[in-house]
Amino acid sequence: MTALAYSEPEPKTLSGATGDWEMVIGMEVHAQVLSKSKLFSGASTEFGAAPNSNVSLVDAAMPGMLPVINEFCVEQAVRAGLGLKAQIHLRSVFDRKNYFYPDLPQGYQISQYKHPIVGEGEVLVDMGPGVARRVRIERIHLEQDAGKSIHDLDPSASFVDLNRSGTALMEIVSRPDIRGPEEAAEFVRKLRQILRYLGACDGNMQEGSLRADVNVSVRPKGATELGTRCEIKNMNSMRFITQAIDYEARRQIAILEDGGKIDQETRLYDPGKGETRSMRSKEEAHDYRYFPDPDLLPLELDQAWVDAIAAGLPELPDDKKARFVRDYAVTEYDASVLTAERASADFFEAVAQGRDGKQAANWVINELFGRLNREGGDFGDSPVSAAQLGAILDLIASGDISGKIAKDLFDIVWSEGGDPAEIVAARGMKQVTDTGAIEAAVDAVIAANPDKVAQAQAKPTLSGWFVGQVMKQTGGKANPQTVQALVKSKLGIE
Structure with missing residues (x-):
């Protein structure tokens, strides 16, 4: 090691x-x-x-x-x-x-x-x-x-x-x-x-x-x-x-x-x-x-x-921390947080196995630990299992849900439990990836705001306003990357 x-x-x-x-x-x-x-x-x-x-x-x-x-x-x-x-x-x-x-x-x-x-x-x-x-x-x-x-x-x-x-x-x-x-x-x-x-x-x-x-x-x-x-x-x-x-x-x-x-x-x-x-x-x-x-x-x-x-000793904190930095490409600080307790380290590893280590660390530290801290709960009280959190990350990776939808889904799993994939299917939370439907929404927003078009063309950073309006109009289900690309193309900006 x-x-x-x-x-x-x-x-x-x-x-x-x-x-x-x-x-x-x-x-x-x-x-x-x-x-x-x-x-x-x-x-x-x-x-x-x-x-x-x-x-x-x-x-x-x-x-x-x-x-x-x-x-x-x-x-x-x-x-x-x-x-x-x-x-x-x-x-x-x-x-x-x-x-x-x-x-x-x-x-x-x-x-x-x-x-x-x-x-x-x-x-x-x-x-x-x-x-x-x-x-x-x-x-x-x-x-x-x-x-x-x-x-x-x-x-x-x-x-x-x-x-x-x-x-x-x-x-x-x-x-x-x-x-x-x-x-x-x-x-x-x-x-x-x-x-x-x-x-x-x-x-x-x-x-x-x-x-x-x-x-x-x-x-x-x-x-x-x-x-x-x-x-x-x-x-x-x-x-x-x-x-x-x-x-x-x-x-x-x-x-x-x-x-x-x-x-x-x-x-x-x-x-x-x-x-x-x-x-x-x-x-x-x-x-x-x-x-x-x-x-x-x-x-x-x-x-x-x-x-x-x-021979029967478990992997100890310093060794586990070094391995997390090496194998999952997390920062040393994040590795310290994740290895603070043996149970939390095991939870993270179950979530990160076969997935993006940095993304898994962000979700475990910011969403899971953050929610537990706000509600005054211990790690053992978490209503979201490693399998459920891993399933949410899989849905993000497959493009079925966006990061914003994922946070809404996390709240549902936290409060009600259930299989994340089944919840997405049952509640119509799947991300809209149909380019035609997204393009129609972009066209509608641009047509309704001609004054904003000139401003965005003069100052390209304002294109984010159009992205936000399209996401709002589609209930947050549109693929954000697709929306951003179409907005820039329609406005003629880089």
Whole structure:
């Protein structure tokens, strides 16, 4: 597969009182593994269940209960690593990350520290046609999620819901390669896209299936040494990620230019106030007293098993985008729109197969996606199938309908359904191609407007008025090219 050529964007800078500053950003993305059961138990991962209804004895940390690894969750992590062109470690170790919090019943989180399941990879973050930032992935490790503390049900008590306790997460850690708020949001968007293509995570940020911790530091433009970073926790919106980074970078610049120093800490973003606020000092690895979990043996994978997973991977967004540009002659921008979701890419390809690729892209993007956007619908809600849209394009190609009639036909199919060819036949929508009939209409319009004839002969661009009148008189059914040719011939203009 031939990849598209890219150049890297210039780092975004912020102006301060003492000069320009550069942002350095790294991400830790927590992606919930798309699995019906949890990482170490058979409890359901269904979203929206009644509090504490999806909790096994293992999840609740009852004495004597031992974790048992879910093989499918391991497979999903391997699939994610392969999709990010990362190294798969055939041997990895689960560790206990020790800390106390009411929604963590064990008093520790089972995670991976020194020996994660996935090593170094990369993500190509699109920043516009021909421009992309290559962001290195440091590691992906598997870990269990904690439960959820609820503080707004009672003025004097907090509650704990353990439905999420033990749910499998992939923590995807990037290198500090990102250089701006928009790049950070696009990194999460691209990562989400890849994971959804792979079927490893549904990427639903509203339900908490994908959330990000953002590490932000600043340094003078041109400097190479990294500044002290602050971590912004639990970001679940691209817009909030962008706003939080911008605020945090400006906050740090103001402190440094005032002669202060940045304290390494964990912060939260308040979208209502548009600012970050201190949560706690940033922990280091030794604070968690990591050690190998004595209840779990090292995880050892067979290379043949990993190879079988690799052989079953779908075509990923970057490869599909390059192929669409090459095979269907669409622009890089249109290819990006069409490949945003795997389902929309499959839909386009079904429409474009054996037809004009550019025309198919225009109809899918402008008519179908445009209509869905105006009506607030999702792609899965489309009442027009790929077969129906393809049939409309076939009618245009055969000359049975014009582009204008095609749009009217699209509206009918959208509202009422049905076979486009049968609708055209039943409603008399077929384009008029009889030259004699069209010529008669042209003659009638010219005869009725002698003053316009002289104007058009003096200024040929006004011939379009006659074309419009003929199309109106024929109910839009006349072949536009035939009308245009006859008008110019009758008026004696080129």
